[in-house]
Amino acid sequence: xxxxxxxxxxxxxxxxxxxxxxxxxxxxxxxxxxxxxxxxxxxxxxxxxxxxxxxxxxxxxxxxxxxxxxxxxxxxxxxxxxxxxxxxxxxxxxxxxxxxxxxxxxxxxxxxxxxxxxxxxxxxxxxxxxxxxxxxxxxxxxxxxxxxxxxxxxxxxxxxxxxxxxxxxxxxxxxxxxxxxxxxxxxxxxxxxxxxxxxxxxxxxxxxxxxxxxxxxxxxxxxxxxxxxxxxxxxxxxxxxxxxxxxxxxxxxxxxxxxxxxxxxxxxxxxxxxxxxxxxxxxxxxxxxxxx
Amino acid sequence: xxxxxxxxxxxxxxxxxxxxxxxxxxxxxxxxxxxxxxxxxxxxxxxxxxxxxxxxxxxxxxxxxxxxxxxxxxxxxxxxxxxxxxxxxxxxxxxxxxxxxxxxxxxxxxxxxxxxxxxxxxxxxxxxxxxxxxxxxxxxxxxxxxxxxxxxxxxxxxxxxxxxxxxxxxxxxxxxxxxxxxxxxxxxxxxxxxxxxxxxxxxxxxxxxxxxxxxxxxxxxxxxxxxxxxxxxxxxxxxxxxxxxxxxxxxxxxxxxxxxxxxxxxxxxxxxxxxxxxxxxxxxxxxxxxxx
Numbered sequence: 001x002x003x004x005x006x007x008x009x010x011x012x013x014x015x016x017x018x019x020x021x022x023x024x025x026x027x028x029x030x031x032x033x034x035x036x037x038x039x040x041x042x043x044x045x046x047x048x049x050x051x052x053x054x055x056x057x058x059x060x061x062x063x064x065x066x067x068x069x070x071x072x073x074x075x076x077x078x079x080x081x082x083x084x085x086x087x088x089x090x091x092x093x094x095x096x097x098x099x100x101x102x103x104x105x106x107x108x109x110x111x112x113x114x115x116x117x118x119x120x121x122x123x124x125x126x127x128x129x130x131x132x133x134x135x136x137x138x139x140x141x142x143x144x145x146x147x148x149x150x151x152x153x154x155x156x157x158x159x160x161x162x163x164x165x166x167x168x169x170x171x172x173x174x175x176x177x178x179x180x181x182x183x184x185x186x187x188x189x190x191x192x193x194x195x196x197x198x199x200x201x202x203x204x205x206x207x208x209x210x211x212x213x214x215x216x217x218x219x220x221x222x223x224x225x226x227x228x229x230x231x232x233x234x235x236x237x238x239x240x241x242x243x244x245x246x247x248x249x250x251x252x253x254x255x256x257x258x259x260x261x262x263x264x265x266x267x268x269x270x271x272x273x274x275x276x277x278x279x280x281x282x283x284x285x286x287x288x289x290x291x292x
Numbered sequence: 293x294x295x296x297x298x299x300x301x302x303x304x305x306x307x308x309x310x311x312x313x314x315x316x317x318x319x320x321x322x323x324x325x326x327x328x329x330x331x332x333x334x335x336x337x338x339x340x341x342x343x344x345x346x347x348x349x350x351x352x353x354x355x356x357x358x359x360x361x362x363x364x365x366x367x368x369x370x371x372x373x374x375x376x377x378x379x380x381x382x383x384x385x386x387x388x389x390x391x392x393x394x395x396x397x398x399x400x401x402x403x404x405x406x407x408x409x410x411x412x413x414x415x416x417x418x419x420x421x422x423x424x425x426x427x428x429x430x431x432x433x434x435x436x437x438x439x440x441x442x443x444x445x446x447x448x449x450x451x452x453x454x455x456x457x458x459x460x461x462x463x464x465x466x467x468x469x470x471x472x473x474x475x476x477x478x479x480x481x482x483x484x485x486x487x488x489x490x491x492x493x494x495x496x497x498x499x500x501x502x503x504x505x506x507x508x509x510x511x512x513x514x515x516x517x518x519x520x521x522x523x524x525x526x527x528x529x530x531x532x533x534x535x536x537x538x539x540x541x542x543x544x545x546x547x548x549x550x551x552x553x554x555x556x557x558x559x560x561x562x563x564x565x566x567x568x569x570x571x572x573x574x575x576x577x578x579x580x581x582x583x584x
Binding site: 098121122133135156158160161165168169171172173175176177178179180181182183184185186187188189190191193194195196197200201203204205207208209210211212213214215217231243246247250251252253254255256257259284287288289 | 390413425448450452453457460461463464467468469470472473475477478479481482485486487489493495496497499500501504506507509523539542543544546548576580
């Protein structure tokens with residue numbers, strides 16, 4: 001099977017490499033050509049635009065930054081839609097709007113091209129190791145068609161519903177994380193300000209109802225006030241923007257997620273957008289006069 | 293060793309029963325006499341006031357509702373302080389203010405009586421089964437003196453620092469839970485409103501960074517909009533009030549905890565104070581027009 005990649009950033013580059021290593025014939029395009037050179041050694045064929053990728057592929061993976069970027073690589077000049085043969089399949093693995101996803105799928109269907117949305121969780125480390133969690137929305141037959149390619153990138157591939165459902169599940173994930181990160185951040189900052197032995201507190205609480213992946217894996221960064229990646233604050237803020245838009249469209253009130261998105265916007269404004277998302281603790285620390 | 297209990301509510305009654313079953317000689321008093329009758333079969337000796345409990349005990353456990361209740365049973369007429377012999381030990385297992393705890397300990401020390409704060413986590417089920425987590429603040433020698441009694445009530449007994457530190461750790465626990473419960477509540481309500489298969493979403497997300505005790509154990513109640521105990525909304529609201537007061541005393545900003553406390557106050561006003569704390573999802577559901 002011939003697989004195309006549109007987008008070779010930190011995520012897409014690592015994912016394309018894993019697909020090439022799994023034995024698929026891979027062609028690819030990236031907006032910034034320099035980032036793609038190391039893929040040549042794995043036999044990835046670099047072409048001039050997304051239309052050329054699509055013309056050479058049975059399945060085209062798009063993985064770019066945000067909703068307008070997906071629209072541009074699909075429907076812009078020399079976009080995927082201009083080159084994709086009838087019967088081919090587009091798998092968008094970016095994290096974008098669920099309703100825009102449904103619109104894009106309808107437009108592709110008009111020319112006989114199927115689409116899945118398949119956003120991922122697991123960060124740059126998961127992309128490199130091929131251990132991503134992938135939430136897939138679309139027709140079951142298309143999911144089965146894409147499964148061998150997805151299996152080269154992730155270990156947990158869940159078909160969660162019709163087109164757009166993958167993006168909605170990803171939004172739910174980011175909303176749950178907003179509460180988890182902020183709750184642990186407030187707890188750790190209160191523990192510091194109350195003069196407690198923070199590591200002892202984390203150990204004492206980890207056996208009970210406060211137990212979480214965030215408490216176990218990110219409270220140490222909050223204590224040290226040092227936030228290596230991980231998953232960038234700027235990307236979580238972007239994803240919460242998608243979740244808040246989905247909330248508006250569905251009539252849902254998300255007060256914690258909205259507050260988290262605004263605290264993250266402040267962190268980005270202060271130059272902390274490339275920190276790990278556990279840096280929301282930095283916002284709570286600064287509100288509490290615990291700097292540096 | 294002779295152990296006294298002041299407070300035989302849902303928690304204290306179950307804990308006193310476990311201490312009696314472990315072979316200690318137990319005397320007890322409760323404000324409402326009727327609730328204590330079943331303890332008689334376990335050999336618990338019921339006396340007329342807290343002073344009489346203290347006079348008959350080496351260690352007196354107090355477990356009542358809030359800071360003023362502890363002050364009343366310790367220092368009110370016929371209180372513990374009026375009967376406690378020099379060299380005895382008071383172990384307050386209520387959840388109350390850390391700074392009031394330090395004040396009470398200083399007043400008891402003036403008459404040669406030691407004090408520990410030892411609030412618990414694990415709810416009524418943990419109290420019945422003797423599987424509570426106990427966070428202990430005070431002198432190490434006093435903790436060792438109390439340990440055999442505490443071991444009859446809980447499975448995890450952690451000495452977390454000086455007097456008041458147990459209460460501060462409990463406050464941190466409740467703050468972390470505020471974020472965890474609200475994050476999951478927002479995620480579940482968004483999933484419902486977006487038309488997703490909620491149980492499938494929970495399964496898909498439980499392997500990643502969103503994993504938590506709350507997601508695994510309480511998202512089903514949020515989906516069903518039915519909140520059996522558990523741990524009462526009214527008690528979590530009271531405990532967040534203590535955490536927010538500790539935050540004021542230490543100059544800490546806890547925006548999520550403050551929002552959670554207010555949502556819970558609204559739930560209590562609507563008659564939902566006896567629901568499990570996962571009922572914060574009811575507040576998010578109602579804000580989003582998902583009633584009943």
